[in-house]
Amino acid sequence: MTVLTTQEVAMRLGVKIDTVYAYVSRGVLTAHRRDGSRLSRFDSDEVERLARRGRPRRSSRPTALDVVVETDLTTIVDQRILYRGRDATRLARTHAFEQAAEWLWAGSDAKPFEPWQAYEMALPELAHPRDQIRVGVVMAAANAPFRADLSPAAVTSTARSLIATMVSAVPARADARAARLVLDGDRPPLRGSIAGRLWARLGSTRPKPGLVGALNAALVLLADHELASSTLAARVAASVRADPFAVVLAGLGALAGPLHAGASALVHEMLADAGARTPEAALASAIERHAHLPGFGHPLYLDGDPRAKLLLDMMAAASPGASVLHAAHDVIRAARQHARAEPNVDFALATLSMIARMPPTAGETIFTIARTVGWIAHAIEEYAEPPLRFRARAIQRRSRA
Numbered sequence: 320m321t322v323l324t325t326q327e328v329a330m331r332l333g334v335k336i337d338t339v340y341a342y343v344s345r346g347v348l349t350a351h352r353r354d355g356s357r358l359s360r361f362d363s364d365e366v367e368r369l370a371r372r373g374r375p376r377r378s379s380r381p382t383a384l385d386v387v388v389e390t391d392l393t394t395i396v397d398q399r400i401l402y403r404g405r406d407a408t409r410l411a412r413t414h415a416f417e418q419a420a421e422w423l424w425a426g427s428d429a430k431p432f433e434p435w436q437a438y439e440m441a442l443p444e445l446a447h448p449r450d451q452i453r454v455g456v457v458m459a460a461a462n463a464p465f466r467a468d469l470s471p472a473a474v475t476s477t478a479r480s481l482i483a484t485m486v487s488a489v490p491a492r493a494d495a496r497a498a499r500l501v502l503d504g505d506r507p508p509l510r511g512s513i514a515g516r517l518w519a520r521l522g523s524t525r526p527k528p529g530l531v532g533a534l535n536a537a538l539v540l541l542a543d544h545e546l547a548s549s550t551l552a553a554r555v556a557a558s559v560r561a562d563p564f565a566v567v568l569a570g571l572g573a574l575a576g577p578l579h580a581g582a583s584a585l586v587h588e589m590l591a592d593a594g595a596r597t598p599e600a601a602l603a604s605a606i607e608r609h610a611h612l613p614g615f616g617h618p619l620y621l622d623g624d625p626r627a628k629l630l631l632d633m634m635a636a637a638s639p640g641a642s643v644l645h646a647a648h649d650v651i652r653a654a655r656q657h658a659r660a661e662p663n664v665d666f667a668l669a670t671l672s673m674i675a676r677m678p679p680t681a682g683e684t685i686f687t688i689a690r691t692v693g694w695i696a697h698a699i700e701e702y703a704e705p706p707l708r709f710r711a712r713a714i715q716r717r718s719r720a
Contacts, residue, residue, distance in 0.1 A: 322360040331370055338387055340395050352621055358397050392696050393543040395619050408629050411536035416513050419539040423696040424475045434511035437483035438462045448489050448684045453571055455488030460564035467562055469702045477563050478695040486513055489684055491520040514538055523676040529637025533630055540626040541686055543693030549573040553694035555709045557701035570694040583682025586614035586669035594646045598653035614666030615654050623661030630667035643673045
């Protein structure tokens with residue numbers, strides 16, 4: 320087989336490199352790895368057939384739609400996630416979530432770190448944090464008279480207060496302890512940060528700076544991830560010039576469910592089961608209940624999700640003797656043996672929530688707060704495009720008889 324590099328494929332097809340990886344994620348192209356290499360290689364014959372057909376409008380998978388949007392925000396290339404060209408895993412180690420957000424929104428992180436201020440309001444107490452956050456967004460919109468101002472400066476100002484409000488909307492656990500022990504000298508700065516405030520509402524253990532740092536890293540790594548389903552929904556809302564609050568609500572609608580932000584809750588359940596029985600029994604039960612193995616595999620990462628690796632490494636450094644980590648690695652070994660699958664970021668989120676004794680819904684909450692940054696970044700970018708540019712076409716479904 321004659322192989323081509325990613326750059327060569329992009330040149331032959333006349334597309335950007337991130338578009339090549341979009342084709343991979345949607346089954347249009349197949350990426351191959353050589354032993355010992357993290358670089359993707361492509362079958363030249365497959366690329367040539369695609370070039371002759373022309374740029375695909377539908378995926379070869381019957382249930383997938385091929386939507387390609389040019390963006391300057393996030394690119395996934397050869398196992399690396401790049402935020403405006405910067406490695407997201409490095410940002411996660413060195414920058415506060417707020418600083419990473421400013422980089423995604425405006426391409427600058429020079430602004431000094433300052434805690435974001437929430438809108439002042441009284442929120443009702445609801446059963447699920449997901450509902451509490453949605454109500455918080457709606458009430459914040461009612462408290463923002465200039466929400467129709469779609470200029471970048473106005474949108475980013477709105478986003479800072481909105482995300483702080485979403486954190487305030489998260490129900491605090493009765494046994495949660497304030498993250499007051501986190502030091503100002505930590506890298507990244509965490510006192511008064513979104514990560515510190517989230518820990519104070521979700522966690523029930525004394526906050527170790529290393530674990531709060533892992534929570535901050537999770538927020539950074541989940542801030543954006545190309546054109547995921549919820550991001551596409553948010554971008555479509557922005558294309559009709561919905562205000563930032565409505566954009567976030569559109570994203571929240573698509574984010575809900577066990578196949579997106581809620582996936583970590585399934586892993587949380589599986590890890591608890593593994594602790595009570597055996598990893599193999601927990602995996603078998605999870606597959607039987609959900610018809611797939613939650614927390615493992617990702618179509619964009621053939622060698623494993625780099626976000627999961629970083630977070631698991633940070634947790635191991637912060638709590639090397641944690642029983643949850645031992646159980647998690649036992650489950651990983653069992654999954655590798657049974658399914659040859661590597662853990663993804665949902666697995667790492669569930670592990671983090673269990674180490675910190677957070678509720679099973681904590682992973683979804685963390686995911687939601689983080690991804691709001693990406694939705695806002697895509698909204699800012701979409702506001703600069705011609706309006707109403709997303710218009711899908713419907714065709715008559717063929718008879719299945």
